[in-house]
Amino acid sequence: MGAGLGSSAAFSVSLSGALLTAAGVVHPESAVGGTEWQLLGKDHLELVNTWAFQGEKIIHGKPSGIDNAVSTFGSMIKFKKGELTNLKSGNPVKMLITDTRVGRNTKALVAGVSERASRHPDAMASVFHAVNTISEELSSIVELAATDEIAMTSKEEKLAELMEMNQGLLQCMGVSHSSIETVLRSTLKYNLVSKLTGAGGGGCVLTLIPTLLEKVTTELESHGFRCFKVEVGGQGLQIHQG
Numbered sequence: 001m002g003a004g005l006g007s008s009a010a011f012s013v014s015l016s017g018a019l020l021t022a023a024g025v026v027h028p029e030s031a032v033g034g035t036e037w038q039l040l041g042k043d044h045l046e047l048v049n050t051w052a053f054q055g056e057k058i059i060h061g062k063p064s065g066i067d068n069a070v071s072t073f074g075s076m077i078k079f080k081k082g083e084l085t086n087l088k089s090g091n092p093v094k095m096l097i098t099d100t101r102v103g104r105n106t107k108a109l110v111a112g113v114s115e116r117a118s119r120h121p122d123a124m125a126s127v128f129h130a131v132n133t134i135s136e137e138l139s140s141i142v143e144l145a146a147t148d149e150i151a152m153t154s155k156e157e158k159l160a161e162l163m164e165m166n167q168g169l170l171q172c173m174g175v176s177h178s179s180i181e182t183v184l185r186s187t188l189k190y191n192l193v194s195k196l197t198g199a200g201g202g203g204c205v206l207t208l209i210p211t212l213l214e215k216v217t218t219e220l221e222s223h224g225f226r227c228f229k230v231e232v233g234g235q236g237l238q239i240h241q242g
Contacts, residue, residue, distance in 0.1 A: 005097070005197070005204055009067030012055030017048045017237050028239045037238040045072050048237060061107045074236025078139045089232070090145030091152065093159070095206050096187075096216065098194075099226040100179035102202025109199040113173050127172050134169070138162045156210050160193040163208055167195035175200030179225075183207070186219050 017040070020026045026047060028038030040048065052068040066079040076087040117124040141159055146152035167184070170176060180196050183205040187194045194207040207216070217227045 006067035006071060008059045009052065009056055009063075010071045012052040012059070013048060013068055013071040013237055016051035016055065017239065020044075020048060020051065021239055032235075032238060037240050039238060045237060048072055059106075060110070062110060070236075072237050076142065076232060078135075087139055087143055089142055091155070093142060093232040094209050095230055095232055096192075096209050097197075097228040097230055098183050098205045098207065098220050099228070100177070100183065100202050100205065101225065102177060102179045104177075104199060104201035104203055106199040109175055109201045113175060116174055124173070127169050131166065131169050134162050134166050153210070156208065160208050163195045163206075164193045167193075170196055170200060173200075177202045180205055182223055183220065183225065186223070187216055189219070190216050192216060 017026070021028075026040055026044035029041045029044075030039045031037070032039060049068055049072040052072060053063070053065050056063040056065070056068050064079070065081070066077065069079055069084055070077050073084070073086065076089050076093075078085040078087050117128075138159065141155060141162070144155060146155045167176075176196060177200065179202055180200065184194050187207045192207050192209060194205050197204050197206050209216070217229075220227050
């Protein structure tokens with residue numbers, strides 16, 4: 001798909017889950033409400049995730065592992081190499097997803113970042129450190145429960161600032177694109193903050209929105225982009241045995 005929405009990870013997780021279930025290696029443990037969908041236990045989910053990560057390696061070379069982890073476990077996840085923590089979102093985080101329809105090569109983009117880091121090790125080390133600091137702060141803000149409109153506005157403003165800083169750092173890494181910059185300019189007209197998702201170089205852009213504005217969607221679609229309204233934090237892998 002090349003949009004930066006983790007489609008390859010979702011495919012790897014689905015394929016791994018189906019094959020491991022068919023082989024009798026993993027077994028559903030509970031049903032979802034009164035439906036035919038069933039959930040796997042933690043140990044079985046971790047096994048599926050391990051296999052899915054191998055698929056991501058084949059597709060992307062050196063993936064972080066976060067996409068397959070989110071597809072497997074669902075919800076919102078704080079991820080570091082070898083460390084995965086589920087976040088409890090205090091309030092729904094609403095995003096507008098804009099598909100620039102510009103494909104890209106994730107392997108090439110990841111390699112480009114590595115090459116830039118080798119040319120400018122000290123500067124890029126500072127960039128990576130800043131990205132990590134922003135991620136830590138953002139995860140703590142996401143978990144805060146805003147109990148009134150004033151608190152919610154303050155929370156959204158902090159999230160927007162962190163997203164804006166993160167996008168600037170991604171530009172420093174060399175993974176932005178003219179289509180992404182068009183989305184940034186368009187949403188900024190409405191005082192909305194956006195950042196690229198996935199490997200960059202095109203793909204999709206996330207826009208934090210306190211209230212969905214039809215004007216934003218109309219303008220973005222006038223550039224030939226596609227927009228999707230979503231809420232962050234959904235269900236992970238489920239097994240259907242109909």
